[in-house]
Amino acid sequence: MNAHIREDWESADAFEALMKTGESIRFGRRGFLKACAGAGGGLLLGAWLPAAAWADASVAGAHPGALVGLFVRIGRDGKIVIGARSPEIGQGVKTSLPMLIAEELDADWDMVSVEQLPLGLVFGGPPPGVAWKWGPQGAGGSTNIPDAWQELRQAGARARRMLLEAAAKRWDVPLDQLRTDKGRVLGADGRSLGYGELADAAAAIPVPTADVELKKPEAFRIIGTPRRVVDAEDIVTGKARYGIDTMAPGTLVAVIARCPLFEGGVKRFDATAALAIPGVRQVLPLPGPKGSEPITQNLVAGVAVLADDTWAALKGRKALKIEWESGGHDAESTQSLDAQCQRLLAGKGQVVRNDGDIDAVLKASDRLIEATYRVPFVAHAPLEPPGACVAIDKDSMRIVASMQMPGGASRMANAITGIDRSKIEVIMPRVGGGFGRRLSNDFVAEAVLLAKASGKPVKLMWTREDDLAHDFFRPFGQQHLSATLDGDGMPTSWRQHLASASKYHRRPDVKPEELWTAELYPDDFPAGIVKNLRVEWSAVHSGMTRGSWRAPAHTANAFAVESFIDEIAHAGKQDPLALRLKLLDHDTMDYGQHGGPKFSPRRLREVVRIVAEKIGWQRKLPKGHGLGIASHFTFGGYTAHAMEVSVGKDGIPVIHRCVCAVDVGQPVNPLGIEAQMMGGTIDGLSTAMDLEIRIDKGRITTGNFPDYPLLRSARAPDVEVHIVASRESPSGAGEMGIPTAAPALANAIFAACGIRIRRLPIGKQLVEAVHAKRA
Amino acid sequence: MAIEFVVNGKDMTFEGDPEMPLLWYLRDHAQTLGVKYGCGVGACGACTVHLDGGAVRSCSVPVSAAAGRKVTTIEGLAQGDTLHALQRAWIEEDVPQCGYCQAGQIMAAADLLARTPDPGDDEITALTNLCRCGTYPRIRKAIRRAAGLRKADEVKA
Ligand code: FES
Ligand code: FES
Numbered sequence: 009m010n011a012h013i014r015e016d017w018e019s020a021d022a023f024e025a026l027m028k029t030g031e032s033i034r035f036g037r038r039g040f041l042k043a044c045a046g047a048g049g050g051l052l053l054g055a056w057l058p059a060a061a062w063a064d065a066s067v068a069g070a071h072p073g074a075l076v077g078l079f080v081r082i083g084r085d086g087k088i089v090i091g092a093r094s095p096e097i098g099q100g101v102k103t104s105l106p107m108l109i110a111e112e113l114d115a116d117w118d119m120v121s122v123e124q125l126p127l128g129l130v131f132g133g134p135p136p137g138v139a140w141k142w143g144p145q146g147a148g149g150s151t152n153i154p155d156a157w158q159e160l161r162q163a164g165a166r167a168r169r170m171l172l173e174a175a176a177k178r179w180d181v182p183l184d185q186l187r188t189d190k191g192r193v194l195g196a197d198g199r200s201l202g203y204g205e206l207a208d209a210a211a212a213i214p215v216p217t218a219d220v221e222l223k224k225p226e227a228f229r230i231i232g233t234p235r236r237v238v239d240a241e242d243i244v245t246g247k248a249r250y251g252i253d254t255m256a257p258g259t260l261v262a263v264i265a266r267c268p269l270f271e272g273g274v275k276r277f278d279a280t281a282a283l284a285i286p287g288v289r290q291v292l293p294l295p296g297p298k299g300s301e302p303i304t305q306n307l308v309a310g311v312a313v314l315a316d317d318t319w320a321a322l323k324g325r326k327a328l329k330i331e332w333e334s335g336g337h338d339a340e341s342t343q344s345l346d347a348q349c350q351r352l353l354a355g356k357g358q359v360v361r362n363d364g365d366i367d368a369v370l371k372a373s374d375r376l377i378e379a380t381y382r383v384p385f386v387a388h389a390p391l392e393p394p395g396a397c398v399a400i401d402k403d404s405m406r407i408v409a410s411m412q413m414p415g416g417a418s419r420m421a422n423a424i425t426g427i428d429r430s431k432i433e434v435i436m437p438r439v440g441g442g443f444g445r446r447l448s449n450d451f452v453a454e455a456v457l458l459a460k461a462s463g464k465p466v467k468l469m470w471t472r473e474d475d476l477a478h479d480f481f482r483p484f485g486q487q488h489l490s491a492t493l494d495g496d497g498m499p500t501s502w503r504q505h506l507a508s509a510s511k512y513h514r515r516p517d518v519k520p521e522e523l524w525t526a527e528l529y530p531d532d533f534p535a536g537i538v539k540n541l542r543v544e545w546s547a548v549h550s551g552m553t554r555g556s557w558r559a560p561a562h563t564a565n566a567f568a569v570e571s572f573i574d575e576i577a578h579a580g581k582q583d584p585l586a587l588r589l590k591l592l593d594h595d596t597m598d599y600g601q602h603g604g605p606k607f608s609p610r611r612l613r614e615v616v617r618i619v620a621e622k623i624g625w626q627r628k629l630p631k632g633h634g635l636g637i638a639s640h641f642t643f644g645g646y647t648a649h650a651m652e653v654s655v656g657k658d659g660i661p662v663i664h665r666c667v668c669a670v671d672v673g674q675p676v677n678p679l680g681i682e683a684q685m686m687g688g689t690i691d692g693l694s695t696a697m698d699l700e701i702r703i704d705k706g707r708i709t710t711g712n713f714p715d716y717p718l719l720r721s722a723r724a725p726d727v728e729v730h731i732v733a734s735r736e737s738p739s740g741a742g743e744m745g746i747p748t749a750a751p752a753l754a755n756a757i758f759a760a761c762g763i764r765i766r767r768l769p770i771g772k773q774l775v776e777a778v779h780a781k782r783a
Numbered sequence: 784m785a786i787e788f789v790v791n792g793k794d795m796t797f798e799g800d801p802e803m804p805l806l807w808y809l810r811d812h813a814q815t816l817g818v819k820y821g822c823g824v825g826a827c828g829a830c831t832v833h834l835d836g837g838a839v840r841s842c843s844v845p846v847s848a849a850a851g852r853k854v855t856t857i858e859g860l861a862q863g864d865t866l867h868a869l870q871r872a873w874i875e876e877d878v879p880q881c882g883y884c885q886a887g888q889i890m891a892a893a894d895l896l897a898r899t900p901d902p903g904d905d906e907i908t909a910l911t912n913l914c915r916c917g918t919y920p921r922i923r924k925a926i927r928r929a930a931g932l933r934k935a936d937e938v939k940a
Contacts, residue, residue, distance in 0.1 A: 098881030098916045236877045243882035244870040244889060246817020246857035253816040261811070286800075317811040319803040391821050391829060391883045391915040440819070440883030441915050472822040679877050683918070687880055690917030713826035713913065722908045724919040 079125075079142055080109060080167050086191060086204030088115050091125040093142040094152050095412055096239070097390075097442030098687075099742040100680035101152045103238045107676060108156055111230040112164030112222060115203070116191035122238045127414040127434035138429065140415075147412040147439075148447050148556065149602060150643045150740025153676055157738055165220040167210075174209035175201055190229075225674060225735050234679035239438065249437045251410030252395040252469060259397070259465040260289055262458050263321045265328050266310035266478055267296065268707040270551025271335030273309045281327040282313055287320030291328070292461050294454060300516035303423055306450040306553070308478050312458055318469055337551030337706035345509075345703070346382070348548055349486035352507035353380065357544030358521065361530035364540030369501040373492035377579045381568040382767040384700035385484040385509075388557055389716065392440020393475045396455035399465035404431040409455070410439035412446035420449050424456045443691075444556040448480055476716055477708045480555025481701055483509045483527065485548060485564060489572045491538075497580020498590070501540035504528075504569070509550040511560060523547055527561050529601040533569065533641065536597045537609065551706060558691065559743035562642045563750070567696075567768065570638035570751035574758065584755065585620050585637055589613060592639075603643040603739070611671050611732075612639050612646045618669035618730050619650035630654075633664065634759025638751035644739030646671040646732075649689065649752035651725075655761040657782070659775030661753065663693070663725040668748075671732035672739045678731055681741045686727040688745015694719035696750035700769050788849040790815065791859030801847035805839075806830045808846040809856060817857040817886045821913065828912030831887040831894075832856045838894035857886035860893060868936065869893055872929035880916035888912045892926050901930055 081089040090109050096102035106122045109115075128141030143159055144151075168188060175193040176183045178201070185196040194200045225232075242248040267273060279291035296309025313324035370376070396409035398421075405427050411417050414434045422429045439446065455468040470478075485508025491499040510523040518525075524545035535541055557563070573591075577584040592613035599607035616639045623635060632654045639648035652665040668685050675681055698717045701710045710716050754765040763777045785796045790813050797808060809818045809832065818841060821829030825843035832841045833855040834848070860867045866874075869889050879885045891912050895902055907926050914922065 096881075098879075098883075100880070234877075236874065237879050237882075239882065240874045240877065240879055241866075241870075243879045243885050244857075244873045245861060245866070246815070246886050248882055249816065250819075250883060252820070255811075317807065319800065319807040319811070389915060391827065391881065391913065392819070393821075438882060441881045443915075469820075472824070472827075683877065683880055683921070686920050687917035690919065691915075694917070712824050713822045714824065718913050718915060719917075719919075720911050720913060721919040721923065722911075724917065726920045726923075 079163060080113070082167075082203050082207040082210070084204050084207055086119055086202045088113070088120045088191070088203070090120055090122050091142065092122050093125045093128070093145050095145070095147045095414065095436050095439050095442070096124065097147050097412060097439040097446070099147065099152070099442075099684065099740070100237065100677060101147070103235055104153060104677045104680055105156050105160055106238070107230050107235060108160040109164035111228060112161045113168045114188040114190065117230055117235065119191055124436055126436060127418055129415070129418070129429065131430045145414055147442055148444065150645070150742045150744070153738050153740045154644065161222050162219060165222055166216045169216050169220050170210040170213040171203055171206050173213045174206045178206075178209065231676055232674065232678065235677050236679060250392050250440045251397070251408065251437055252392060252467070253437065254397040254408040255467055256397065256399045256406075256465040259399070259467050260314040260316065260462060261318045261321045262312050262314045262455070262466050262468045263318070263325045263471065264294060264310045264312045264454060264468070264474070265325050265330055266308040266474065267332050267335070268477060269332055269335050270337040270340065270706050271297065273333040273335070274311060275331040275333040277311050277331070278329040279311070281329065282324040285315075285320060285324045285327055287316040288313060288324035289316065290314040290462050291324070292458060294457060297514065300514065303420065303453060305514055306448050306480070307453060312454075314458065314462055314464070314466065321469070322471070335551060335706065340551055340706045341704045342702050345484055345548060345550060346486070349382070349507045352546040352548065353486060353488045353505055355546070357505050357507070357546040358524060359542060359544050360524050360528055361535060361541065361543040363535070363542070364501070366501040366503055366540045366542045369492055369540045373500060375493040376490060377493065377575060378488065378490035379572055379575055379766055380486055380488045381571060382486045383482075383484065383564040383567060384768060385481040385552060385703070386557060386695055386699050387476050387479040387481055387701050387716065388443040388445035389475060389479075389718065390439075390441030390443055390445050393470040393472055394445065394451035395467070395469050396452045397465070397467045398452070398455040398459040400425065400427070400456075400459045403427055404433070405456075406433045406435065407452060407456070408435040408437060409452055410446060411436060411449065411452065412439070412442045412444075413449060417449045417452040420453050421456045424453060425460055443558045444560070445479060447556055472712045476701065476710050476712065478553070480553050482557030482560070482563065483511050483554050484550070484552070485509065485527070487564070487568045489568060491572070491576055493576065493580050497576070497582045497587070499534070499538050499576055502534060502538040503542045503544075505544040505546070506565075507546040507548050508564070509548040509552060509554055511554045511556060513554040520547070528565065529561065531597070531599045531601055531604070531607065532565060533609070533612070534591060537591055537594050552703070558688075559642055559746045562640060562743070562747040563692070563695070566638065566640040566747035567750045567754070570640065570748060571754050571766065574636070574751070574755040575764070578758075585616070585625050588616050588637065588639065592616065599641075603641065603645075607641050608646075612641055612648070615639060615646050615648040615669040615671055615732065618732070619648045619667045622667045622669070622728065622730060623650040623652060623665060625650070632760060634756050634761070636752045636754065636756025636759055638748040638755060640747040642744050642747055644673070645741060645744040647685075647744045647748050649748040651752045651756040653753065653756035653760050655757060655763070655774065655778060657778065659778035661757055661770070661774060663753070665728070666725040667728045667730070668745065669730040669732065670741065670744055671734055672741050672744065673734050673736035674738045675731050675733070676738055681731055682729045684741040685729045685745040688743065689727045689749045690719060690724045692746040692749025693724070693753060696753055696768055696770060697723070698769050698771055700771070786847055786850045788851060789853045791854070791856060797846055801845060803846045805832070805841040805844045805846045805849055805854070809841060809854070815856040815858050819883055819886060821884070821887075826913070827884070827887075828891055829884050829887040831890040831912065833890060833894065836897065838891050857890060860889065867893060868929040868932040869896065869925065872925040872932055876921045876925040876928060878918050878921040878925050880918055884912060884914045884916075888914065888922055892922070892929070895926070896930060896933065900933065902926065
């Protein structure tokens with residue numbers, strides 16, 4: 009787990025221990041697997057990943073039943089069940105991670121089924137006394153595939169080795185005369201045994217403790233082939249269960265009236281009318297943030313209504329009389345934040361990267377171009393709103409919720425109740441969308457607090473209005489870019505100054521001078537390519553809660569940088585494609601942020617070349633059509649978009665074609681990657697076109713979806729996805745589709761009608777600009 | 784006064800608040816949890832069910848409006864073990880990402896296909912159910928495929 013995402017995991021609740029443990033228990037040389045015979049026969053392979061110092065005996069002694077949690081289970085009938093460890097938020101890991109195991113196990117995918125694992129922790133051992141049972145369980149930063157690439161293939165390979173050894177013993181032949189194919193061990197003489205027939209014997213074989221040789225990519229039969237979502241049938245028949253689909257007997261449904269004023273409080277409330285509503289059982293106050301105190305850090309002060317069902321709870325909430333207390337942000341509005349940016353950008357910021365001597369170049373140059381770009385606050389708005397089901401039974405607890413960070417939820421629950429973490433069961437159903445919203449476990453904390461205070465199992469529901477008013481929003485900001493050009497139109501210096509409300513909000517562990525690290529990735533293009541380069545950051549002050557939004561700062565920065573490259577091309581009378589191909593023809597360089605350690609401009613150049621070729625960059629276009637292109641390196645993946653756009657007389661952009669190319673290294677599940685790129689593209693376009701969380705008088709004025717119009721089918725283009733057939737080690741694909749969608753669109757709009765989009769969302773500005781042009 | 788109606792072929796009676804949105808009745812009381820909440824104001828379609836065969840957004844209909852009528856949720860769309868053509872097409876086209884919107888998408892599409900067995904692209908893209916994961920391109924493909932599957936089924940029958 010790299011530093012970037014560890015911070016995200018921690019931002020949820022400010023505990024340090026677990027992720028540090030996560031570092032020390034990586035599978036591989038230090039970890040080992042354990043196998044045993046299953047209750048009904050067959051081979052059970054539990055991934056067992058203790059810190060190196062743990063003695064085997066002490067683990068087994070302390071936790072005799074620990075291997076009941078299954079990772080790979082081979083039944084006597086040859087059916088294989090593979091445990092999926094990470095939350096499935098729609099990014100496809102419930103399919104792709106088991107594919108890694110199945111590949112090296114040489115299983116027949118048709119005989120494989122997948123079961124979601126609960127949170128798996130083992131306790132005891134050296135401080136902090138807790139470790140992952142099956143490896144890291146979380147969803148964020150597109151890290152699942154790269155994290156699992158070695159270790160899950162090893163898990164599969166070791167299980168396969170055990171089956172081979174069992175067959176070698178039975179036939180009394182040397183191991184190297186045997187091979188496997190699709191769930192069978194084959195002998196040199198044509199004999200064969202199904203894995204099911206060998207499962208019992210294999211369970212008695214010691215698990216290999218050293219790394220087993222893995223397949224060469226040429227031999228892959230599952231990795232790199234299209235595999236459908238394993239839960240598809242459950243989803244289309246309504247059987248799939250999500251976080252808010254659970255209801256323990258005797259559960260009360262809770263909804264919370266939260267203070268709408270940023271960082272405000274509850275002055276007084278009157279629950280009489282609410283309690284008079286049939287079905288309403290209890291009304292309970294909830295605390296707001298108390299400084300940096302970790303439990304309440306991400307909470308909002310409010311009053312909860314607990315009732316027999318959702319409708320009674322909602323009616324009860326409506327009947328509450330609450331007087332709110334100001335949090336001191338009453339003057340904050342969307343306009344005041346824009347004005348704040350303008351002031352900051354007029355001055356100097358904190359310098360976070362300074363190459364060469366841009367002042368000298370500036371003095372000597374007579375060709376300066378500059379522009380300011382803006383991105384708004386946006387919400388995650390997963391279609392399943394936050395919520396959690398919590399049942400506390402004296403000294404044990406069960407949490408069922410849609411989460412991205414189940415380990416954090418367990419720590420949070422322990423901190424609130426004091427219940428031992430080994431007694432906190434955390435169940436992960438399917439998650440109705442994450443996008444970064446569920447990196448925070450505020451909703452779990454609320455449900456635990458209410459279950460504790462009410463003495464009842466609680467199912468907490470958030471309405472869409474709650475969600476849009478109390479999210480951890482993608483930071484708002486403006487950035488000013490300027491560049492000097494040489495006689496050929498190539499940039500000789502580059503200055504980028506971002507003013508933003510850092511996503512590191514209420515983070516006492518982050519020093520003020522480090523807040524920028526969430527906002528700018530200083531090794532991003534064109535650093536290292538334009539030799540005189542300065543990057544600066546200024547802090548925007550805001551009461552808005554902020555957090556990680558799918559592909560965090562890349563969305564803002566790729567929009568600005570890739571639009572500005574287009575502006576440089578036009579100012580220098582160059583073809584935007586030609587300029588990009590020239591700039592990206594550069595050797596691989598170090599990349600110090602998440603997605604590193606290397607960045608290869610030529611891999612980026614290749615995806616640019618692909619989309620340009622596929623869209624027919626040089627072809628003659630219908631009148632009024634324009635082509636736009638953009639590319640970006642995100643978390644280890646390389647993406648480019650090219651779009652063909654026209655802008656109607658009504659000022660509405662129409663996307664006629666949308667082409668995307670991606671290089672995420674060795675593709676694991678091409679069908680899943682295509683889905684992520686389509687979805688990411690549409691997410692990027694949706695956000696660029698119309699989405700903004702608006703603020704007035706220190707509160708959010710955006711209410712529900714009618715004020716926050718996500719793209720619907722009619723305006724969502726088909727997305728043509730080209731996946732580079734790479735053999736590099738893989739990165740995740742969940743976030744790669746977004747950053748380049750907005751700038752490719754904006755560049756295409758410029759090419760189509762000469763109007764430059766520098767502020768997001770596009771919203772009505774294009775309508776107004778088209779009218780102004782025609783007038 | 785008790786409200787009587789049929790949910791997925793089963794007779795139901797409800798004696799609670801007749802103003803309760805059908806959505807909350809279906810989720811909290813009938814336990815048909817395939818019906819999803821996304822907005823509560825008729826803007827997303829996650830809660831789409833059929834009322835006497837026609838699609839409605841169940842968050843925006845009081846349970847009293849179902850009196851004497853037939854409610855079909857995603858759980859009741861298949862004929863026994865035989866999946867609806869749309870459900871098969873959805874699997875074939877690998878539509879779901881998070882999957883949360885998909886029950887509503889399928890119910891809306893089923894209504895479209897019932898009214899218009901061979902819908903044109905305009906009619907398919909006119910469906911207004913939201914998908915936050917952006918599965919629209921595959922949804923459109925799946926609806927086209929299902930329209931074809933249904934024709935093939937009819938020929939067989
Ligand atoms: S929940 Fe009914 S339309 Fe959104
Ligand atoms: S698949 Fe996630 S909302 Fe549609």
